[in-house]
Structure formats: C-alpha cells, structure tokens
Amino acid sequence: MALIWLQQTWNANRIVITVATSAATAAIAYGIYKLLFNEKEEEADEYFESIVLSKDPPSKKILVIGLDGAGKTSFVRCFGKGNKDGKAYDEPRPTVGFNVKSVNMGSVLFDFWDVGGSEVCRECWKQFLQSIHNIVWVVDASNRERIKESSDALNNFLQNDKQMRSLLIVANKQDCDGAMKLSEIKKLLQVDSLKRDVQIVGTQTPQGGMRKGIWAAYNKLLNMP
Numbered sequence: 001m002a003l004i005w006l007q008q009t010w011n012a013n014r015i016v017i018t019v020a021t022s023a024a025t026a027a028i029a030y031g032i033y034k035l036l037f038n039e040k041e042e043e044a045d046e047y048f049e050s051i052v053l054s055k056d057p058p059s060k061k062i063l064v065i066g067l068d069g070a071g072k073t074s075f076v077r078c079f080g081k082g083n084k085d086g087k088a089y090d091e092p093r094p095t096v097g098f099n100v101k102s103v104n105m106g107s108v109l110f111d112f113w114d115v116g117g118s119e120v121c122r123e124c125w126k127q128f129l130q131s132i133h134n135i136v137w138v139v140d141a142s143n144r145e146r147i148k149e150s151s152d153a154l155n156n157f158l159q160n161d162k163q164m165r166s167l168l169i170v171a172n173k174q175d176c177d178g179a180m181k182l183s184e185i186k187k188l189l190q191v192d193s194l195k196r197d198v199q200i201v202g203t204q205t206p207q208g209g210m211r212k213g214i215w216a217a218y219n220k221l222l223n224m225p
C-alpha cells in the first residue's frame with residue numbers, strides 16, 4: 001500500500017517538474033526571441049518634445065477646413081511643443097469666423113488658418129486660398145451620416161483651387177467606436193481621381209485625452225509640395 005502511494009507521489013512530482021521545466025524553457029526562449037528579433041517600436045513623439053526649435057524658420061501657410069464639429073480647432077491645438085497633460089486648453093467652442101495659429105515646429109513655422117465649418121463660414125473658405133501653401137481637410141471619421149456632406153463640401157471647394165495645392169485629409173476621431181478606416185474615408189470622399197497630391201492620415205484629438213497621428217500629420221505637412 002505504502003509502496004503504491006510512494007510511486008503515485010513520485011509520478012505526480014515528475015509531471016509537475018516536467019511542466020515547470022518546459023514552461024521555464026519556453027519563457028527563456030521567448031525572452032531571447034524578443035531581444036533578438038522583436039525590437040520595441042519607436043513611439044511617435046505626439047507632443048513634439050524632441051523637436052529642436054530654430055530661429056526664424058521659413059513659414060508654411062496651411063488652410064484647415066472641413067465640416068463643423070470635425071475637430072479642426074482641436075487638431076490645430078495639438079501642434080507645438082509640450083502640453084502633455086492637455087491642460088492648456090478648454091473644450092473648444094464652434095469657430096465663428098477663423099483662428100490663426102502660428103507655431104514654430106523646428107525647421108518650419110506653420111501658420112494654420114483654422115476656419116469655421118458652419119454653412120455660413122463655408123462661403124468664405126475660398127477667400128483664404130490666395131496666400132496658402134497646402135490644404136488640410138478634417139473629417140469626423142466616426143460620423144457616417146455626414147460623410148456625403150463632407151465629400152460634397154470638399155469637392156465643391158476644390159473647384160476653386162486652380163493651383164491644385166496638395167491636400168492632406170485628416171480622418172479624425174479614430175478613438176471613437178466604429179470610426180471609418182482610411183481606405184473607406186478616401187473612397188467615400190471621392191478623392192482618388194483628383195489630379196493633385198492627396199494624402200491621408202488618421203488622428204485622434206480628444207479634449208484632454210490621448211492624441212494620436214499628429215506626429216504623422218506633421219511629417220506629411222512638412223514634406224508636402
């Protein structure tokens with residue numbers, strides 16, 4: 001009896017030891033694999049903390065337009081060094097008229113012309129075309145109901161731009177449930193056939209929340225003709 005008990009205990013212990021050894025071996029192998037082949041991806045500097053500001057950089061004038069509530073003012077506010085705790089601004093109010101924000105981004109000074117998106121303001125968008133280099137179109141990626149309105153407003157507006165300036169589409173509110181992906185937004189905005197440089201970036205700029213895509217947007221704007 002005692003012999004059988006001893007044998008069973010010995011067998012059970014052997015199983016435990018074998019499982020523990022296998023787990024430890026797998027963990028060590030995974031650690032070595034991560035170390036050798038899976039380097040940590042560099043996180044984007046969404047707060048521009050690594051930017052070295054220069055004196056009197058050349059300016060680039062950007063027109064920021066799109067439907068009301070898309071997040072234009074929120075997007076523009078994300079540019080500039082710092083504001084990591086998000087306390088610099090209150091919840092944005094609808095823009096009546098326009099705001100200009102000049103921000104030193106190191107090798108370039110961005111002049112953002114952020115114009116309101118209400119129907120009245122839309123009438124004025126074309127007045128800003130004269131002096132600007134690039135156009136940013138902000139769209140609320142979480143609002144399917146207004147995507148057709150956004151597409152119509154964009155394509156109507158672009159007819160005024162005979163210089164065919166480069167266009168950056170900012171698919172904002174990617175943090176929201178059901179936000180449309182970039183390929184879908186591009187299709188629904190009907191920009192694939194435009195005879196101009198069109199780029200797109202996904203962003204999120206919630207008030208006081210985690211921002212994303214601003215670093216990517218900055219790099220695109222920097223390199224746009």
Ligand SMILES: Nc1nc2c(ncn2[C@@H]2O[C@H](COP(=O)(O)OP(=O)(O)OP(=O)(O)O)[C@@H](O)[C@H]2O)c(=O)[nH]1
Pocket residue numbers: 066067068069070071072073074075091092093094095096115116117118138172173174175176203204205206207
């Ligand atoms: N969840 C979420 N909310 C956002 C985001 N960006 C902006 N908002 C909110 O959307 C609302 C409208 O943002 P604004 O930046 O004022 O939009 P706008 O395009 O400037 O609007 P107008 O000035 O009226 O043309 C505000 O309540 C913002 O806090 C985002 O990425 N995610």
Ligand SMILES: [Mg+2]
Pocket residue numbers: 072073074092093094095114115116117
């Ligand atoms: Mg605004």
